[in-house]
Amino acid sequence: MAEVDFKQANESYAASFGNNGKLSIPPSKRLVVVTCMDARLHPEQFLGLDLGEAHIIRNAGGLAKESLRSIIISQRLLGTQDVLVIHHSDCGMLTFSDEQLRSKVINAHPGDTSVSEAVNNLQFGPFPDLDRSVKDDVAFLKNHPLVLKEGNITGWVYEVETGKIREVV
Amino acid sequence: MAEVDFKQANESYAASFGNNGKLSIPPSKRLVVVTCMDARLHPEQFLGLDLGEAHIIRNAGGLAKESLRSIIISQRLLGTQDVLVIHHSDCGMLTFSDEQLRSKVINAHPGDTSVSEAVNNLQFGPFPDLDRSVKDDVAFLKNHPLVLKEGNITGWVYEVETGKIREVV
Numbered sequence: 371m372a373e374v375d376f377k378q379a380n381e382s383y384a385a386s387f388g389n390n391g392k393l394s395i396p397p398s399k400r401l402v403v404v405t406c407m408d409a410r411l412h413p414e415q416f417l418g419l420d421l422g423e424a425h426i427i428r429n430a431g432g433l434a435k436e437s438l439r440s441i442i443i444s445q446r447l448l449g450t451q452d453v454l455v456i457h458h459s460d461c462g463m464l465t466f467s468d469e470q471l472r473s474k475v476i477n478a479h480p481g482d483t484s485v486s487e488a489v490n491n492l493q494f495g496p497f498p499d500l501d502r503s504v505k506d507d508v509a510f511l512k513n514h515p516l517v518l519k520e521g522n523i524t525g526w527v528y529e530v531e532t533g534k535i536r537e538v539v
Numbered sequence: 540m541a542e543v544d545f546k547q548a549n550e551s552y553a554a555s556f557g558n559n560g561k562l563s564i565p566p567s568k569r570l571v572v573v574t575c576m577d578a579r580l581h582p583e584q585f586l587g588l589d590l591g592e593a594h595i596i597r598n599a600g601g602l603a604k605e606s607l608r609s610i611i612i613s614q615r616l617l618g619t620q621d622v623l624v625i626h627h628s629d630c631g632m633l634t635f636s637d638e639q640l641r642s643k644v645i646n647a648h649p650g651d652t653s654v655s656e657a658v659n660n661l662q663f664g665p666f667p668d669l670d671r672s673v674k675d676d677v678a679f680l681k682n683h684p685l686v687l688k689e690g691n692i693t694g695w696v697y698e699v700e701t702g703k704i705r706e707v708v
Contacts, residue, residue, distance in 0.1 A: 373693075376623075379587020380704045387702035390579070395631055397578035407594040407609050409566035410559070414581050418548020425576040428597040430609035439663055440576050440599035446644055447631055454545075462564055462616055475615055475685065484684040492685075494608055515653040516644060516661075524542075533556035535549045 393422035396449045401425070402441055404507070405456040406432040406463075410530045413456065417535075425450055431463040432456060433495050434507035442516050451521040455507045456535065458528040463496045463503075471496075500527060504538040562591035565618045570594070571610055573676070574625040575601040575632075579699045582625065586704075594619055600632040601625060602664050603676035611685050620690040624676045625704065627697040632665045632672075640665075669696060673707040 401424040405413050413419070413426055425444045427437045434441075434455055444450045472489050479485040497503035504525035511517045525539040570593035574582050582588070582595055594613045596606045603610075603624055613619045641658050648654040666672035673694035680686045694708040 376586040376588070377704070380585055380702075383585045383587065384702035390702060391700040393579050393699070395577070395579075395629065402576075407571075407596045407613065408564070409591045409593050409595075410562050410564075412583050412590055414583075416549055416552045417545040418552065419545070421581055422578045424578050426578075426597050427576045427599075428595050429606070430596075430612040436605065436608070437598070439605070439661060442644065442658075442661070443599040443631065443640070443663060444576065446640065446647070447635060460564065462612065466616060471612070471615065475611065478615070479684075482684065488684050489611075492608060492611070494612060515648075515651065515657050530562070531560040533549075533553035533559060535546070 390421050397422065397424045397444075399423040400449060400451045402427065402444045402450045402453045403456060404428075404432050404434055404437045404441070404453060405528070406430065406458055406461060408458060408461065408530070411458060411528060416528060416533060417454075431461060431495055431497065431503070432458075432507070434510050436495070438514065438516070441511070445518050445521070451518060453511060453517075453521055453523045454526060455504055455511070455523070456526045456528050457500055457504050457507075458530055459500065460530050461500065464498065464500065466494075466496050468494050468496065501538050508539050559590050566591065566593045566613075568592040569618060569620045571596065571613045571619045571622045572625060573601050573603055573606045573610070573622060574697070575599065575627055575630060577627060577630065577699070580627060580697060585697060585702060586623075600630060600664055600666065600672070601627075601676075603679050605664070607683065607685070610680070614687050614690070620687060622680060622686075622690055622692045623695060624673055624680070624692070625695045625697050626669055626673050626676075627699055628669065629699050630669065633667065633669065635663075635665050637663050637665065670707050677708050
């Protein structure tokens with residue numbers, strides 16, 4: 371992407387920023403969304419969230435375990451409560467295994483031991499079953515001693531084919 | 540946030556989804572954005588990104604180290620190249636220390652050893668200097684053996700007061 375593209379887009383965005391600069395840090399809906407980095411997901415838009423309303427945590431797959439640090443900061447320092455875990459159809463995480471990805475990376479850098487050592491220490495967290503992954507991640511958060519019991523933790527699937535969300539748990 | 544609010548918003552979103560269901564997995568701009576979960580940031584909007592154009596990774600602070608797993612999946616399996624690291628003004632990560640947050644959590648659950656053990660094992664990654672944090676995270680990615688050397692890795696600050704981005708490195 372040419373740098374000038376997003377610089378120009380940002381100038382337009384800032385030009386109509388209005389009173390948004392006066393929003394305070396705590397999310398007004400007291401909501402945290404955990405979802406995937408996938409380019410086909412614009413979570414604020416498909417959930418109808420305005421600026422300042424919810425924390426949005428995103429990583430490959432929308433893994434709850436990797437979100438834990440952020441959720442604790444969100445709930446303990448910034449007053450959020452409910453958590454939505456949203457995975458999605460056609461997710462890249464359904465398509466590979468740790469071993470396959472490790473081999474792919476190692477093969478791209480033949481003989482480079484810094485690469486093989488680093489990648490062999492990583493777990494990429496792929497999952498074979500979409501609904502199962504949502505249920506597992508919701509259970510992980512509900513059972514974790516550092517996640518607030520007061521909040522409502524629910525799990526969803528976003529369908530990239532239709533734009534719709536579906537409640538799983 | 541009442542569940543019905545975002546369910547209704549999602550129905551409206553899906554009703555005008557058009558041909559978006561036909562987008563493919565690889566981000567068309569071959570771009571990865573790493574930024575904060577802060578509710579006042581809508582990165583697709585302040586960068587002018589359409590659906591399907593870029594992976595968006597978000598966590599508390601926009602920490603590059605925590606994004607590594609996702610960046611590798613993005614670059615190696617889904618063909619992205621450039622990375623933007625975007626931290627922001629008035630970030631919560633500038634306001635506390637690990638020890639302060641640990642004490643706050645432990646004090647909220649007096650006598651619960653599962654809480655104190657879990658939180659004492661976590662590092663929350665606060666930073667005292669915004670521009671420094673951007674430079675450090677860009678350097679971390681540029682020097683990491685598993686991040687592609689072909690990509691352009693740049694660091695930015697988003698100003699929540701104005702909606703503008705500013706290049707740091």
